[in-house]
Amino acid sequence: MNNALELKKLYRETVLDHSRNPRNFQRLVPADRVAVGHNPLCGDKITLYLCVNNNLIENLAFEGTGCAISLASASIMTESVKHYALDEAQHEIARIMHQFDSSNPDDATAEGDMAALSGVRAFPSRIKCATLAWKTLEAALQEITETTTTE
Amino acid sequence: MTATDPDIEKLRLDFPILAQEINGHRLAFLDSAASSQRPRSVIEAVSHYYEHDHANVHRGVHTLSHRATEAYEGAREKVRRFINASSSREIIFTRGTTDAINLLAASFGQSIEPGDEIIISHLEHHSNIVPWQMLCERNDATLKVIPINERGEIILDEYHQLLGPRTRLVAVSHVSNALGTVNPVEQIIAAAKERNIPVLIDGAQAVPHQAVDVTALNCDFYAFSGHKMFGPTGIGVFYAREEWLERLPPYQGGGDMILTVSFAGTTYNDLPYKFEAGTPNIAGAIGLGAAIDYLLDIGMDKIQAHETALLDYATREISTVDGIQLIGTAAQKAGVLSFNLDGIHPHDLGTVLDHQGIAIRTGHHCAMPVMEFFGIAGTARASLALYNCRQDIEQLIHGLQLAIGMFRS
């Protein structure tokens, strides 16, 4: 059962702050890679822009609309993987996906602002909101041009 | 029953599911437009049937088969009376509204020719859009859409413009599930009838809230679902005028819909069985019959009066909430409050309200064209049924204030 404490853990101040003032919230022109992620259930949609140089994510930014969880997750993600090598970013995606998977034990690997989103594990219906940005990043890394959906 | 809550409190006791707490709070169930709850009498009718009377229908000479057939056909007669059809031959049991519409699209659709036109409205549920889109694609026909205004009302003048020599069918909802708009179906039907164009009414959101008389409406087809009117899931009704059912080809082939089968050919069964291939949802039909008994026992007029008063109250109360935008402000509305709150995404709102024991629906409500019209991805939707009371609304308003405190500070 969810209680008031779990709700507070879901909407931590860090999460609310990122959702109200998302970082790197803009369109990048020109961008080397553009990927679109869509959660058809709730209509959340983000477009991710990457500038890649020498296999390094030099810059990334996003635009879109969504709930507090999906916006915060996207905002935190852009801060955390900036300057990562592409393969490091790929590893980070795997690690974060594992962290959000509520069937895994809470191994407390989350760090930084991303840890603020760990409360979502208690809300199975909201996990897709938290993973949307990361799935979109994965599509960008793999240069998939079709819209990525959570379904 | 009036708008006074003591009466509703008594009636709520008929619904066992409402007695529970959700996340430590009284359950305020405001999602009946998605699916309503069931009174004990429906649950008991279904279990009584399984405990005492089950066998396959229309097939056996033994006692149980006879009882099951009587109960199943008895339910059909209850449906007939409930919507005032002229004969129970006009009542086809389906899986629900979606299934009923697909039946019509598949069967009636066989006569649709390239260049023919089918008219729907901008307010439709996906289930009254997609089957027609598929048919138009298949048969090279054209789908025409009646536009709506900013209050979420069908624009009748535009509808009259769309009616033309190639119009083969008009398919519109009685009540919009996304906004609660009650459509002027009488006028829509009358205008089509002047040109001999048949009309399908999607009544999924109408039958739980108001008396429906298909004879007075003069529609050709009417579809609805059991689970939105306090009956079981997986059962619904396709009403069609007998002359149509005689003419239309069957939908699915199989047992029960035939009289004789040989490899040289098959003769179809009489109505309504021609359209009910295979073992039907017997328990579902019986449960639906019990739901109809329950509704008629209270009285559809009383139900409608109660819900109208409660919707008025809810609309007034919710309008005082800071930053609220009501989506859908039609003059004629039933049972639905669709809204957005400044700075709070409906999805987040749904989660916060759930923590207060309040069940609402968030998202596009299977009506994405409506959302697109208003330029939004979705709404939060509180929907009413006969068991809702002022306390549910007070709880909702309190929950909204709480969400505002959390997200806007």
Ligand SMILES: Cc1ncc(COP(=O)(O)O)c(C=O)c1O
């Ligand atoms: C207006 C309307 N039409 C059709 C449907 C589809 O009903 P069902 O899913 O029971 O087939 C619904 C259900 O949401 C509805 O509200």
